Amino acid sequence: MASSNNAPSQLYNISRSQIENNDLSIGLRLIWLNNCLAFMFGVYAVVTLFPSVTPFLHTKAQMLSVVIPYIGVLISLFTLFDILMGIKRISGLIGNYQKWKGPEMKGTPMLNGTRLDRFFQRFSPVGQALLFLVVWLYLLLYDKQIF
Numbered sequence: 202m203a204s205s206n207n208a209p210s211q212l213y214n215i216s217r218s219q220i221e222n223n224d225l226s227i228g229l230r231l232i233w234l235n236n237c238l239a240f241m242f243g244v245y246a247v248v249t250l251f252p253s254v255t256p257f258l259h260t261k262a263q264m265l266s267v268v269i270p271y272i273g274v275l276i277s278l279f280t281l282f283d284i285l286m287g288i289k290r291i292s293g294l295i296g297n298y299q300k301w302k303g304p305e306m307k308g309t310p311m312l313n314g315t316r317l318d319r320f321f322q323r324f325s326p327v328g329q330a331l332l333f334l335v336v337w338l339y340l341l342l343y344d345k346q347i348f
Contacts, residue, residue, distance in 0.1 A: 210309070212301055216295075216298040216312055220295070223291045224291070224322075230284055231284075237276055241273050242273075245273075248265045248266045249266050266344070267344070271341065273340070277337055280333075284326045295312055295313055
């Protein structure tokens with residue numbers, strides 16, 4: 202049974218570890234997004250820029266050049282949604298911590314930085330996923346000759 206002296210540090214430690222877990226999860230999503238889309242941009246460039254050797258391969262390359270932008274848009278959307286849900290979970294953890302912390306926890310360090318710190322921590326992942334989404338949408342619309 203924990204004493205009341207251990208409760209503040211226990212609440213802080215548990216909240217902090219859950220926030221770090223979600224932060225790492227967001228970072229992993231970005232790594233997966235970058236790796237996946239780097240591969241897909243490479244394949245897309247090859248199938249759209251280089252001529253095929255045989256008519257059979259030309260047909261396959263045309264099919265890939267149509268399908269890859271759709272896949273890129275879907276991956277970017279799913280990753281953006283996952284990142285936004287991770288940010289929402291972190292905000293919920295911070296709110297829960299603020300709700301349950303007592304006056305005896307006045308000396309504990311900040312849980313996840315200031316509001317400005319958190320803004321810049323979240324701006325990059327969301328911005329990166331949005332940038333990939335815009336690029337794939339542009340390529341998709343360019344292929345459909347809308348732009």
